[in-house]
Amino acid sequence: MASPINFRHLYYFWVVAKEGGMARAAERLGMAVQTVSAQVRSLEQTLGHSLFRPAGRGIALTDAGIVAMAHADQIFQLGEQLPAAVREAATGQGLRLAVGIADGLPKLVVRHLLQPALEDPRVRLLCLEDNIEGLLSDLALHRLDVVLSDRSAPANPNLRLYSHRLGEAPLAWYAPASLAGRHAGPFPDCLAQMPVLLPTGQVAVRARLDQWLERSNLRPRVAGEFEDSALLAAFGRSGMGAFPASRWSHEELMHEPGLRLLGECPDVVEHFYLISAERRIQHPLVQRLLQVSRDGAA
Template sequence: MAPLNYRHLYYFWVVAKEGGMARAAERLDVAVQTVSAQVRELEQSLGHALFKPAGRGITLTEAGQAAMVHADQIFQLGEQLVASVREAATGQGQRLAVGISDGLPKLVVRHLLQPALQDPRVRLLCHEDEFDRLLGDLALHRLDAVLSDRAAPANPNLRLYSHHLGEAPLAWFAPAAMAAKGARTFPACLADLPVLLPTGHAAVRPRLEQWFERHGLRPRIAGEFEDSALLAAFGRSGMGAFPASQWTREELLKDKGVRLLGETPDIVEHFYLISAERRVHHPLVQKLLPAGRAPG
């Protein structure tokens, strides 16, 4: 089999991205006939049609969709290669692009990323988004890794790998003035206080609700937050009692206006690093996965 012609692949990739031959030709600043000929040669070399008519335009065939997955990976890696060479040549150090699931506690994120940040030349790019969208960006190699509170779901098309980084029990905190008014001990006091919770998108939310049921609690929910840092900020400002990871305990208690209500060792948050299958393993991602790692 003849080696793949990457110019042909690039023209195919641009056509698929632009949604048509004419728009691809405009982007590439070449004639439409040139684009069409390049794509046709790629189809001949692969032995399958990559596009089919769709109304007045074209769309990918199943073979074209499969080719597009690999083309995306190839050209994303190509962009990373250029950036890596430039950074190495200019002494800028390595770049690490990490997706942060929006429900993950920010202080926990800092802890999890610390092993990769020992070299002061590391350039860290953190992108926070919804879990599913981050997995899509990871599959396309726009991200080097994703940090989340859950493992990636099984999907043979994405080929993602979940690495368990650790776990931490939750504890409950409250504004000091609010905690001082509580007449009952923990956890019964939560029935007397306004409570702040993560929204249902957080993996720990069902565990919290089950814990309430086990203890016969029906708290008054004063607020629900997708962002864990925002949840803690509103709790610290006096809005209500709130749960947070034990890994953030020391940082939260630096605030004299916050008091620890009690610990819940039976409610555990899990933390994962999700990586994509690829030939080149990012050395900084590997630093996040030392054997036997435990919270510091």
């Protein structure tokens, strides 16, 4: 069994790495250089690897030290957040929900998915957008409460993650009225006559859209591909081409003057997942999201 980490030793290592040397770290800590050096050596003995190497007249992190520093940064950043989080919980000033949003997820859908949590007056929402790999790493380190994605968490023996089905929505096609008026005809055949915008292959629904176009014998001219759905819709509204969007986005899209619904393709469905680092959900707002999802599916 590995020896437990002494977090005081880890803190001294972290300060040395931040300050770039033993002497500057000792000055910041108000300690003797020999004491700081001894604490760092104790940490190295616990981990079984050297964390620093000589570099000119100073020291630099080894490969093992770089990894240790990355983890130490996350640990002490969380520590800095602890007093505020405890104070808010104790005084009832807020209920923080940190959500990671996969960068391919339609932004208009995110608000729909999070709406049940927003109805709680105590909520203090923190939304961070990134690629799914970065978000899942932050989730595993408990820097996020949950991750929202258009696909379930990929299998990873190093991460214990749980995917919960949060909902699904069919797609519909939209186009500016000026573009739709120049290419009259029944849907979906009219798509063959106009430029279209599509999500990139990184977005889960792209493969299902390609299959639907193939089944419909449609080979439209693809004028653009976008990973960000909000950007895709913005270029579509500007007149660049017809574009697909979730039916959950319909009300917001119809607020745009001159935008027309071309038609629906109910057999092309976007799936949405809530990914957690715990099987048994404890956060009350996350429990609320899942309960509303289950009630809607019943």
